Amino acid sequence: MAGRQVYDWLLTGDGGGMTRCSAGTEFMLDGDLPELTRDDTVLVCGGIDVAAGTTKRLMNWLRRAARRGVTMGGLCTAAWTLAEAGLLDGKRATIHWENHDGFGEEFPEVTLTKSVFVVDGNRMSTAGGTSSIDLMLKIIADDHGEELANAVADQLIYSSIRTDQDTQRLSTPTRIGVRHPKLGEVIKRMEANIEEPISPALLAKEVGMSTRQLERLFRRYLNRSPKRYYMELRLQKARNLLMQTDMSVINVALACGFASPSHFSKCYRGHYQTTPYRERGTQGGKSPQPDG
Structure with a gap:
């Protein structure tokens, strides 16, 4: 849509190799957890039983990245990973509505909302599902303008872009x-x-x-x-x-x-x-x- 490459990404994980999502699909990782610079963005993907995937090595890696000022976000249940690492303390965040009760009790120092996504400084979180599309479109709009974000939404046949003021659940x-x-x-x-x-x-x-x-x-x-x-x-x-x-x-x-x-x-x-x-x-x- 932009006519040039404006983003690139790596799919990484603790130990590299293959990873399997909770639906059973396997992905070949691009490598182990890399060293990051301040200009990088980390998006942690979480699904069912996110606690099992939240290793000490992963949390230490996230903490090191945070000390360097890296922007990071948690998609769906992965806000739990960021909170467990202490990276959402004093921040606003969201998580899938089925996890609200447990998250709220476990991490009282995080201001939990029911928004589809939240951006608070250099911390981001989404409720999962299509709300992650909404966050990506916001990032594109912030980086390259709303015209490009709208063009991407049209390409995806995504006709209703939500903001962080929209809530997760139906009325x-x-x-x-x-x-x-x-x-x-x-x-x-x-x-x-x-x-x-x-x-x-x-x-x-x-x-x-x-x-x-x-x-x-x-x-x-x-x-x-x-x-x-x-x-x-x-x-x-x-x-x-x-x-x-x-x-x-x-x-x-x-x-x-x-x-x-x-x-x-x-x-x-x-x-x-x-x-x-x-x-x-x-x-x-x-x-x-x-x-x-």
């Missing part, structure tokens, strides 16, 4: 297939108050309806009570934390609004047909990966 009504505005607002409030749940009566009052009206809406659109839906949200977050962090079961319970481990375990077993302790045992500890 709540679209995501759950419900267009009722008050129901959507209640669900948003539930999602924002997992650690300290709000009673259905207070939620109904906050959106200007009676508790009975709220019950009818949930039954009509979601085929469950507000209390049941709220419980499922809390249990989903609990499962994410069990699978993605090393938090103790009692701390997971508290983070998801359960007053006691026994009550948490009973609710968890009723929903997932296993206990939190068995769930943690099958995952083998911290494993930041999307549930899907």
Whole structure:
């Protein structure tokens, strides 16, 4: 599109040789982790079980590069790698929405957002998938102008370029297939108050309806009570934390609004047909990966 070469890249990894992505495709690497200069940019690619690929040697290499002022970014789950290396401390960042719960608990010193991508100084992160295209188009626009970035987008048949102001997930009504505005607002409030749940009566009052009206809406659109839906949200977050962090079961319970481990375990077993302790045992500890 530019009529000349404006970028070149190397695909590298710890040890060089071949690497296999989580979908099974193998890639021949251009080599081992190279020495970098200030003008280089490092983009770390992460997928399922990013913790297993985050070696000490890789983190030390990233830290050395950071001390030289190298710009670096994490694509999809690889923001976890940068955070584990301490390279996102005090920075804004994003990660795939399925990893938000675990990342937020693991790295409180990072300001986690729900944007499709984030650029904070010389640190970048994307939520994965097509959001990485959005980041690349921003880089091209910053380096060579919006006209070239738009031409590249047209070449990719990519008709809607997003900015860092766009969020990852569909709106709540679209995501759950419900267009009722008050129901959507209640669900948003539930999602924002997992650690300290709000009673259905207070939620109904906050959106200007009676508790009975709220019950009818949930039954009509979601085929469950507000209390049941709220419980499922809390249990989903609990499962994410069990699978993605090393938090103790009692701390997971508290983070998801359960007053006691026994009550948490009973609710968890009723929903997932296993206990939190068995769930943690099958995952083998911290494993930041999307549930899907």
